[in-house]
Structure formats: C-alpha cells, structure tokens
Amino acid sequence: MADPAPNPIYVAVDTPDLNRATALSAALADVAGGIKLGLEFFTANGVKGVHQVASASGLPVFLDLKFHDIPNTVAGAVRAACETAPGIVNVHAIGGRTMMTAAAQAADEGARIHAVTRPLVIAVTVLTSMDQTDMAECGIVRPVADQVRELAILTRDSGLDGVVCSAHEAAMIRAACGPDFKLIVPGVRPAWAATDDQKRIMTPAEAIAAGADILVIGRPITGAEDPVAACRRILAELPK
Ligand SMILES: O=C(O)c1cc(=O)[nH]c(=O)n1[C@@H]1O[C@H](COP(=O)(O)O)[C@@H](O)[C@H]1O
Numbered sequence: 001m002a003d004p005a006p007n008p009i010y011v012a013v014d015t016p017d018l019n020r021a022t023a024l025s026a027a028l029a030d031v032a033g034g035i036k037l038g039l040e041f042f043t044a045n046g047v048k049g050v051h052q053v054a055s056a057s058g059l060p061v062f063l064d065l066k067f068h069d070i071p072n073t074v075a076g077a078v079r080a081a082c083e084t085a086p087g088i089v090n091v092h093a094i095g096g097r098t099m100m101t102a103a104a105q106a107a108d109e110g111a112r113i114h115a116v117t118r119p120l121v122i123a124v125t126v127l128t129s130m131d132q133t134d135m136a137e138c139g140i141v142r143p144v145a146d147q148v149r150e151l152a153i154l155t156r157d158s159g160l161d162g163v164v165c166s167a168h169e170a171a172m173i174r175a176a177c178g179p180d181f182k183l184i185v186p187g188v189r190p191a192w193a194a195t196d197d198q199k200r201i202m203t204p205a206e207a208i209a210a211g212a213d214i215l216v217i218g219r220p221i222t223g224a225e226d227p228v229a230a231c232r233r234i235l236a237e238l239p240k
Pocket residue numbers: 012014038064066090124126127128129164165186187188196198216217218219220
C-alpha cells in the first residue's frame with residue numbers, strides 16, 4: 001500500500017514566549033505536519049529555543065529567517081542555522097543568483113559540519129502581505145505574478161529546492177519549474193478566519209488544489225481558542 005500523503009500543514013508559531021511555543025508545538029504534534037519558527041521566535045530564543053521546540057513536538061522545523069545579505073554573510077548564516085537541524089531554511093530570492101548559490105552550497109557544508117540532514121533551501125519570491133500597489137511603491141511595476149515567476153525561475157536555476165509563494169502563483173510555478181520544485185505557501189486563510197495583514201490569500205483546499213506542497217498557517221490556528229481543534233478543522237477541509 002502507498003504511504004499516506006504527508007500532512008502539509010506547518011504551523012507558524014510566531015511568539016517570543018518560549019513556554020507558549022513549546023506547549024503549543026507539543027500539543028500540535030498529532031495534527032500538524034511541521035512547525036515554522038520565524039524571526040519573532042528566533043530573535044527572542046535563538047538556537048536553544050529551536051532545539052527545545054523541535055524536541056517538544058518531534059515535528060520537522062522550517063526555520064524561517066529569510067536571509068537577505070551579501071553572499072558571504074548569507075552563506076555563514078545558513079551554515080550556522082544548520083546547527084538547529086532544520087528541515088527547511090529560507091532566503092530572499094531578490095538577493096540574487098550569487099547569494100542563492102552560496103546559500104545552497106552553505107547548506108551542504110553546514111549539514112556536514114553539524115552532522116545533520118541537509119535542509120531544503122527555499123527562496124521567498126514576493127511576500128504574501130504585498131500586492132501590486134505595495135510593489136509599485138518599491139519601484140516594481142510589472143504584474144506581481146511576473147515578478148514571482150521570474151524569481152522562481154532564478155531560484156531554480158541557482159540550485160535551490162523551491163520557493164515561498166502565494167497560492168495564486170503556485171500552478172504557474174509548478175508548470176515553469178517542474179514537479180520536484182517545492183512550493184511553500186503562506187497567506188492561507190480558511191473561509192472562517194480573518195485575513196489579518198495577508199493580501200494574496202487562498203483557502204487551504206484551494207492552495208492544495210493549486211499545487212502547494214506545504215501550507216504555512218499561523219494565526220488561524222495559534223490565535224484560535226482551541227489551536228488543536230482549529231488545525232484539525234483545516235486538515236478536514238483538505239482534499240483527500
Ligand atoms: O517565509 C514565510 O514563511 C512567509 C513568506 C510570505 O511571503 N508570507 C508569510 O506570511 N510568511 C510567513 O508565514 C507566516 C504566516 O502567518 P499567518 O499570517 O499568521 O498565517 C508568518 O510567520 C510569516 O512570516
């Protein structure tokens with residue numbers, strides 16, 4: 001019998017509170033596919049905090065620090081991040097080819113240095129909190145989808161494993177970058193949840209239908225009265 005499809009829900013545990021993050025991650029262990037720890041958590045709790053949350057949940061960790069700097073600095077950061085044995089790390093695609101190539105190579109080196117499995121290295125294309133108007137204010141006037149597509153192709157050509165994109169661009173990137181290129185999709189909102197600061201959103205079921213491999217979902221779960229029940233509810237909405 002074929003293995004069941006892996007649970008695609010990575011819960012974004014965005015809090016500076018180590019005890020809360022640990023308790024929440026442990027509680028979600030049976031209903032989530034992974035935990036995403038980002039800038040807020042890492043700035044407060046560092047490498048030790050990541051280890052604590054990872055062992056409390058036993059789930060893979062997406063360490064979302066969105067590196068964007070000169071190639072040498074990003075490479076050093078990716079090597080150092082490997083100490084936390086993350087399943088996934090990320091950089092900003094706008095850092096360019098040389099930076100992304102350095103990041104991919106640094107993941108090989110970091111995995112060797114820290115004797116861990118090499119993490120997937122993923123690049124953020126255009127943040128899901130941004131729309132056409134936000135991009136124009138930054139001087140990028142072509143359609144958001146075109147910007148995302150070009151950055152996704154650059155990411156693939158730089159040897160990375162996939163991108164962070166919105167569900168709106170998922171099918172287009174899948175067609176352009178192939179079946180093995182990982183599509184990690186935040187900006188996911190069930191019909192019953194608030195949109196918050198996200199602008200390019202889709203429901204969990206729509207995002208999976210569009211080709212997302214991983215759904216990154218934070219506040220609809222972590223802000224719910226019962227986060228485990230909220231995660232279960234989203235899981236039940238996904239196509240079987
Ligand atoms: O890289 C990310 O994870 C990310 C990229 C992006 O374009 N948009 C985005 O929302 N994220 C992250 O995904 C999470 C979404 O959280 P919620 O909006 O609470 O579901 C946050 O932790 C963001 O930092």
